[in-house]
Amino acid sequence: MDLLQRFTHGEIDAFETLVQQFQGDIYAWIVRIVRDPGTAEDLTVETLWRVYRARHRFRPDGNFGAWARRIATNLAIDHLRRSRPVQSFPTEPGGVPQPDPLVQRETQERIQQAFRRLPAKLQVAATLALVEELPYDEIASALGTSVGAVKLRVFRAVRILRKRLSHAGITPK
Amino acid sequence: MKEHEENYMTEPNDREIRDALRQSFPPVNTELRRDLWPDVLRKLDARQVAVPWYDWTLVGLSAVMFLAFPRWVLVFAYHL
Numbered sequence: 001m002d003l004l005q006r007f008t009h010g011e012i013d014a015f016e017t018l019v020q021q022f023q024g025d026i027y028a029w030i031v032r033i034v035r036d037p038g039t040a041e042d043l044t045v046e047t048l049w050r051v052y053r054a055r056h057r058f059r060p061d062g063n064f065g066a067w068a069r070r071i072a073t074n075l076a077i078d079h080l081r082r083s084r085p086v087q088s089f090p091t092e093p094g095g096v097p098q099p100d101p102l103v104q105r106e107t108q109e110r111i112q113q114a115f116r117r118l119p120a121k122l123q124v125a126a127t128l129a130l131v132e133e134l135p136y137d138e139i140a141s142a143l144g145t146s147v148g149a150v151k152l153r154v155f156r157a158v159r160i161l162r163k164r165l166s167h168a169g170i171t172p173k
Numbered sequence: 174m175k176e177h178e179e180n181y182m183t184e185p186n187d188r189e190i191r192d193a194l195r196q197s198f199p200p201v202n203t204e205l206r207r208d209l210w211p212d213v214l215r216k217l218d219a220r221q222v223a224v225p226w227y228d229w230t231l232v233g234l235s236a237v238m239f240l241a242f243p244r245w246v247l248v249f250a251y252h253l
Contacts, residue, residue: 012217019209019210020208020210023209027203028203031201038203041205042213043207044209045209048239066215108197111194127198131194162190165190
């Protein structure tokens with residue numbers, strides 16, 4: 001019996017081998033989305049626990065890494081939904097960019113804040129596509145959707161962000 | 174990425190937003206710092222020890238039964 005078959009039968013040794021093999025990939029994927037190492041570790045443990053619980057639904061001829069990544073993505077989206085900031089930042093009348101590093105840092109913090117207020121699914125698609133520059137087919141596979149849907153989410157994220165930043169008087173440079 | 178830019182990022186401001194995002198979100202270290210297997214195992218054990226819902230249902234039904242028929246407590250205790 002091969003490793004994946006043994007895993008679906010609930011053999012803990014087989015599961016440990018899979019954890020050792022995939023925990024790095026799962027963590028790397030999650031940390032790209034949530035951007036916090038501690039949270040990413042917690043979510044990786046939760047992902048692996050859910051993977052074990054859902055082992056009966058996994059087909060041994062399937063792609064274990066892709067399946068685990070999809071579970072990880074859903075957990076990361078749930079986390080972003082829960083931790084989404086509710087307060088908005090104050091609007092400013094002018095959007096004149098200033099070269100002062102402190103002002104630039106403040107602007108970056110406000111861009112982060114505006115970005116984290118986006119709907120979780122848009123945020124994940126935009127993070128992976130624009131910040132991490134990952135291929136669209138890889139993102140689509142992890143989100144369980146089509147490449148077109150991912151592109152649309154990124155498009156919508158950029159549009160919303162542009163509107164909010166413009167409303168707050170922030171002009172990205 | 175290029176295909177995406179052609180299709181969706183037609184306005185210069187969109188590209189500026191993408192650049193601003195990259196500046197605002199510095200690269201993260203994707204290297205896992207420690208083995209998470211002990212944590213996973215602990216979580217699996219903790220969940221396995223948890224009392225299943227049907228046991229709690231049984232406890233609840235027993236409590237209701239003993240409240241309704243207190244004399245059954247003696248019968249139950251005799252058989253323990």
